[in-house]
Amino acid sequence: MESEMDWRQWHAPYDDPESALSRRLEAVKAQVRAALDRAPDGPVPVVSLCAGQGRDLIEVLADHPRRDDVRARLVELHPELAESARERSRGLDQVEVRTGDASLTDQYDGMVPAELVLLCGIFGNITSDDIRRTIHAAPQFCRTGATVIWTRHRGAPDLVPAISEWFEARGFEQVWLSDRDSGFGVGVHRFTGVPQPLVTGQSLFSFVPGGA
Template identity: 80%
Template sequence: MDWQRWHQRYDDPESELSRRLEAVKQQVRAALDRAPAGPVPVVSLCAGQGRDLLEVLADHPRRRDVQAKLVELDPELAASARERARGFDHVEVVTGDASLIDQYVGLVPAELVLLCGIFGNISDGDIQRTVDASPQLCRTGATLIWTRHREEPDLVPSICDRFEARDFERVWLSGKDAGFGVGVHRFTGVPEPLITGQSLFSFV
């Protein structure tokens, strides 16, 4: 996969990816709006160019409270995210394997967890593994935002069910007619201890 070319579709305002990005950004903004007072830890797995978070932070009143870590394996995409993050003192962009849970030591449990661009590129077993590990990443009340295409097999309903079985409460789900799936869940459970050494998924 040429991930740089794939990300270029975000620049086309009519593309499905561009419309999905706008939906994610709206939900990121809403999550920051309702975050409690104090530091707002954020982790983004497979962050790409970091547009979903960084474009919201540019003018959000809570931007100085956000302490974020964006992890992206592709060095060119990570470099782009790092450039976009200039001026944000508490945003770290790491070029590395986002599937390794050790990447998030020190910043989880977080208030906002972004799992965007992942579930459409991994196996069903890895989706389940990532959902099962999510209580290690989230503090009570945290918002988790995820994406998945609506092509057959449409796994969006079952992904919702899987999160909801792990103490995540559905906040918002894009309509099927949107052509893409964006899900927002709030963690109502108790954070689980981080089990280091885990690899949550691999792209197929």
């Protein structure tokens, strides 16, 4: 679950095209587009944990040729951010925005295994143990060949290399990683293993103050 924090203020830099968060968003959107481009024929289930305003997925779906194949569930605890995501997704009936605790595995029952899993804005706000716990559970969210897109700041301690290794240990191969000098960390991993059944009743992480 999330700690008390002004998440509206945290999202404000997205409106500044020169901010690091805005540039990171563009990198994530490019990888979302690439993941949808390579998705196999048929339905494309997508889940987004701590989805915020949903910009990373919704802005790509606006003009993507696979938009009608996508069925998405965005989970966001903050009511105002969730409402903003609903407004942004107006006209995209296949996008469900759920107001709730994204750390709870029950939120994704009926939507996983998915083709695309978004873990953006999470790993910079939780402990390293919770990052490990979330990655350990990732095979419950992914069908074989699925793409996971995640973010983490590059400040000390720089856990980006370790996060990549933790994903690889769980049956994922690295597809793309942002440059060290970009000022942000965006990683893309593809699941090559066998999906695991979703274990409901679990809480994967709790937010801590600070991070990005």
